[in-house]
Amino acid sequence: MNNQELENWHDYEVESRREIVALLRQIGEKNQLIRMLVKGEADVCVTSILDVDPDTNTVVLDRSIDREQNERIVAAGRVRCETYLDKIRILFTAEELAPTLFEGNAALRADIPPTLIRLQRREYYRMETPVSNPVRAILPLPAELGLGTAVFPLHDISCGGIAVMDHKNQLSTVIGENLPNCRIELPEIGPVTVTLQIRNSLDVTMLNNKTSRRIGLQFIDMSRGGDAAVQRYITKLERERNARLAGLA
Incomplete structure (x- = not known):
C-alpha cells in the first residue's frame, strides 16, 4: 500500500467520525488481525485493536512481541494499517503512537484516525x-x-x-x-x-x-x-x- 494507491482510493474515504469509531470497534470486537506497516513491507507488525475511546480520541493496539520492533513503531510516530472487516478492506493511518497500558498489559496507543478508506472488492479493483x-x-x-x-x-x-x-x-x-x-x-x-x-x-x-x-x-x-x-x-x-x-x- 503506497501513496499512489491511497490517492487512487480517495474515492472511498470515510470522514464521519461516528462511522470511523464504529468501524474500528467492529474490527476490535471481531478480533480482526491488522497489518501495521512500519517501513512498508520490509517491517510489518501484526496487531489488533484492544479498545476505542472517542472521549480521549484514542485507539489502543496490541504491541509487537518484538521489543525492538515496538521501539521502531514508536520512533516512526505514524504507521499505515490495513485489515479486513466482512470481506471489505480497511486502510487507515495510526499517528502519535506511544506506549501505554491496557488492563495491566503493555500496549500501544494512537489517535483515532480522522479518515479511513473502506474498499469493496470490485470497487477498488482498477x-x-x-x-x-x-x-x-x-x-x-x-x-x-x-x-x-x-x-x-x-x-x-x-x-x-x-x-x-x-x-x-x-x-x-x-x-x-x-x-x-x-x-x-x-x-x-x-x-x-x-x-x-x-x-x-x-x-x-x-x-x-x-x-x-x-x-x-x-x-x-x-x-x-x-x-x-x-x-x-x-x-x-x-x-x-x-x-x-x-x-x-
Missing part, C-alpha cells in the same frame, strides 16, 4: 487502460474555457469510476464538482454517457519528464446498461492481460 490504443473520454470544459468539450485519454477504469490524464490542465480540480453528460468510448463495447464527479487530482511526472495531471472521477447515477458495459470492458481488459501473462497474446 484496470489500467492500453497506452497504445487509449480509451477516449469526452468531458465538458469549465465555463472560462468556453463551455465546450475536449477529449481526454483514460488512465484507468473501475466499476466505481475512471481516472483521466489532463495533459493541458484544462479540467476543473474542484473536489465534488459534477461533470454532466460525459461520454466514455469503450472499444468493442460502445459509448457510455454518465455524470462524473471530481474526486481527486494529482500532478504526475511522465516517462519523458513532462508533468501532467491525473484526475480521479466517480460515476454518479450510472445507468444499469452503462454499469454492465463498464463491467464487460473491465472483464475484456482482464482477459487480455491474463493472455499476455500466459504468453498467448
Whole structure:
C-alpha cells in the first residue's frame, strides 16, 4: 500500500467520525488481525485493536512481541494499517503512537484516525487502460474555457469510476464538482454517457519528464446498461492481460 494507491482510493474515504469509531470497534470486537506497516513491507507488525475511546480520541493496539520492533513503531510516530472487516478492506493511518497500558498489559496507543478508506472488492479493483490504443473520454470544459468539450485519454477504469490524464490542465480540480453528460468510448463495447464527479487530482511526472495531471472521477447515477458495459470492458481488459501473462497474446 503506497501513496499512489491511497490517492487512487480517495474515492472511498470515510470522514464521519461516528462511522470511523464504529468501524474500528467492529474490527476490535471481531478480533480482526491488522497489518501495521512500519517501513512498508520490509517491517510489518501484526496487531489488533484492544479498545476505542472517542472521549480521549484514542485507539489502543496490541504491541509487537518484538521489543525492538515496538521501539521502531514508536520512533516512526505514524504507521499505515490495513485489515479486513466482512470481506471489505480497511486502510487507515495510526499517528502519535506511544506506549501505554491496557488492563495491566503493555500496549500501544494512537489517535483515532480522522479518515479511513473502506474498499469493496470490485470497487477498488482498477484496470489500467492500453497506452497504445487509449480509451477516449469526452468531458465538458469549465465555463472560462468556453463551455465546450475536449477529449481526454483514460488512465484507468473501475466499476466505481475512471481516472483521466489532463495533459493541458484544462479540467476543473474542484473536489465534488459534477461533470454532466460525459461520454466514455469503450472499444468493442460502445459509448457510455454518465455524470462524473471530481474526486481527486494529482500532478504526475511522465516517462519523458513532462508533468501532467491525473484526475480521479466517480460515476454518479450510472445507468444499469452503462454499469454492465463498464463491467464487460473491465472483464475484456482482464482477459487480455491474463493472455499476455500466459504468453498467448
